[in-house]
Amino acid sequence: MWRYWVGAAAALVLVIGGIFYFRSTAVAKHSLPSAPAAHKSDDAEDIDTPPQPPEATDQTREQKRFSRADHDKNGSVSRDEFLAARHRNFAKLDVNNDGMLSFAEYAAKAEDHFSKADADHSGSLSPAEFATTRVVRKAKASCSCQPPDNQKGDDGE
Template sequence: MWRYLIGAVAGLLVAGGVMLLWKTPSGTHSPFAQLAAAATNVQSDDALPDPPTASEKTREEKRFSRYDHDKDGKVSRDEFLAARHKAFTKLDVNGDGKLSFDEYAVKTEDRFADADKDKSGALDAAEFATTKIQRKSKPKVNCTPAEKPKDEDES
């Protein structure tokens, strides 16, 4: 066990020596000096530059690129409607090119059938409560205040 302890201490000493002797291109002598300089800059009144944001133009260029499948610089009618055709094809189970009400409402009908446990054709209040759509909520940050360290004098 003591060999591991000596090895860890030796490794830390070597890493510390390298950090102290390391010269960066900016002329500071160690990363510690750079960190200290960065900390003083953050605390000063100098405002950090704003991070880059996507402009409305770049967002629109990306959206255009997603629609322009053949990359000819133009969005044809077929390219524009491709996503709708794909969704329609998923719903058109029998492939006749027409959506019946049953095909259109298949998910809702399945949800009703799953909720109707007694197969009565109607939902009572308890069965109806199971049809509530579960929305994924954003996780809330739960910050707890840091505990104050106990002074050795107080114990």
């Protein structure tokens, strides 16, 4: 057992020694030259720098949210406008349109999801069946300035 401890200690000493060696050589051999001084002429603007987009502030975000809620664009959000999204979501769940939401109506989508995942109809989900219920998220949008690789021609050109 003592051989393992000696081997672990030797490996630790080698790793620490390597870190110190590479840190000392990186500072000594690989120093970068200083940047040249910026030269600006009075008659021309910096043409190479693209204009920066405006930053979204909390105030502009709140203005957008208010604009989405103000459906009739009269400058104020009424109670009906404020609750409109909730009414839509409730109407989607209230399948028999009685104005009341039973637990069966509330859980109908989840029950349907469970029955589709239960492939062997055993009433319970195995780990493989449960894995099919995961939420599939959309991929984040890539840069729109470069064409995606899948839009190239069939011959790869």
